[in-house]
Amino acid sequence: MQDASPPPGHDLQYEHAALGLSDAQVLAALRGMIVARTVDDRLWLLSRQGKAHFVITSAGHEATQFGCAWAVQIGRDYVVPYYRDMALVLALGQTPRDIFLHALGKAEDPASGGRQMFGHFNSRALRIVSGSSSVGSHPLHAVGLAWAFRITKETDLAAMTFFGEGATSEGAWHEAMTIAGIHQLPVVFVCENNQYAISVPQAREVPVPDVATKAAGYGMPGMVVDGNDLFAVYAAAQAALARARAGGGPTLLECKTYRLRPHSNADDDRKYRRVEEVDAWRARDPITRLERYALHSELIDPAGLADIRTAVVAEVDVAIAEAERAPNPAIESLLHHLYGE
Ligand SMILES: Cc1ncc(C[n+]2csc(CCOP(=O)(O)OP(=O)(O)O)c2C)c(N)n1
Numbered sequence: 001m002q003d004a005s006p007p008p009g010h011d012l013q014y015e016h017a018a019l020g021l022s023d024a025q026v027l028a029a030l031r032g033m034i035v036a037r038t039v040d041d042r043l044w045l046l047s048r049q050g051k052a053h054f055v056i057t058s059a060g061h062e063a064t065q066f067g068c069a070w071a072v073q074i075g076r077d078y079v080v081p082y083y084r085d086m087a088l089v090l091a092l093g094q095t096p097r098d099i100f101l102h103a104l105g106k107a108e109d110p111a112s113g114g115r116q117m118f119g120h121f122n123s124r125a126l127r128i129v130s131g132s133s134s135v136g137s138h139p140l141h142a143v144g145l146a147w148a149f150r151i152t153k154e155t156d157l158a159a160m161t162f163f164g165e166g167a168t169s170e171g172a173w174h175e176a177m178t179i180a181g182i183h184q185l186p187v188v189f190v191c192e193n194n195q196y197a198i199s200v201p202q203a204r205e206v207p208v209p210d211v212a213t214k215a216a217g218y219g220m221p222g223m224v225v226d227g228n229d230l231f232a233v234y235a236a237a238q239a240a241l242a243r244a245r246a247g248g249g250p251t252l253l254e255c256k257t258y259r260l261r262p263h264s265n266a267d268d269d270r271k272y273r274r275v276e277e278v279d280a281w282r283a284r285d286p287i288t289r290l291e292r293y294a295l296h297s298e299l300i301d302p303a304g305l306a307d308i309r310t311a312v313v314a315e316v317d318v319a320i321a322e323a324e325r326a327p328n329p330a331i332e333s334l335l336h337h338l339y340g341e
């Protein structure tokens with residue numbers, strides 16, 4: 001039988017108190033990451049049931065996304081995410097209900113009133129700007145925002161944009177990096193390097209082992225971060241955002257991680273990666289690592305953790321039931337936001 005007790009110690013780079021994080025913040029992040037994974041599981045089931053036509057999820061990327069969200073001044077800094085950032089938008093304040101409304105294409109979907117493909121998260125209040133479906137193009141939008149701050153003389157804010165390592169081979173990404181570097185704009189570029197662009201492994205999409213080294217060509221620092229370590233990501237994101245807001249220029253953060261699911265519900269990852277490889281990364285699951293840390297630091301005990309998991313399932317059940325009951329968009333809304341309507 002497997003020993004259920006946590007191994008001694010933990011394998012995160014920092015102790016939370018050293019980063020100025022309270023016990024309550026760590027537990028809130030842990031709960032939030034569990035919510036994100038539970039929503040992720042349920043999105044997958046909705047797609048298998050034929051209720052959600054397309055889903056693309058963040059399982060495995062939670063520490064990267066929550067660590068960055070922690071560093072954002074929510075509602076002040078602009079966030080320009082990509083389709084993989086479901087956990088990020090939850091960490092910034094969107095709700096499981098918002099995500100399900102979006103996935104099911106319902107009228108109250110905050111992203112588009114049920115008219116946009118899943119993954120185009122946005123919120124005016126939270127300053128989350130909808131990404132483009134065209135891989136690698138939306139970092140340009142973040143750079144445009146940062147340039148606007150310069151022109152309007154707005155200070156003490158930054159734009160943070162997210163993308164995969166595959167995106168760093170796209171022309172638009174190079175243009176974004178170039179302009180940010182020339183003008184030393186307040187942008188933090190976050191690469192969520194999960195080692196695949198759909199079925200294409202990193203060695204066939206990126207010519208260097210570390211995406212972070214590309215930063216040198218654009219006049220900005222680049223840093224490799226363990227993307228499955230919540231505290232390491234937070235420390236790096238916090239430093240980069242603080243520097244950007246203070247006029248110190250852009251940074252490229254490369255968070256090394258792994259997606260635990262196929263690329264989308266339309267993909268079968270068994271065709272291009274070995275089960276043993278996926279299992280090896282499951283052993284480094286960012287949520288398990290944070291749980292181990294929380295137990296080791298006596299922030300919570302196993303019974304408390306079980307209570308969180310039970311409460312999260314109940315919360316997500318309610319969100320999904322509400323979203324399923326919610327009305328579909330009216331036919332008259334078909335052309336809203338299009339062609340001047
Ligand atoms: C310009 C462009 N080319 C191809 C695609 C199809 N496509 C969608 S996602 C994706 C993989 C991108 O991989 P990566 O940037 O590493 O992000 P990940 O999905 O791994 O998080 C591709 C090729 C697209 N949407 N846009």
Ligand SMILES: [Mg+2]
Nearest residue numbers: 164165196197
């Ligand atoms: Mg990738």
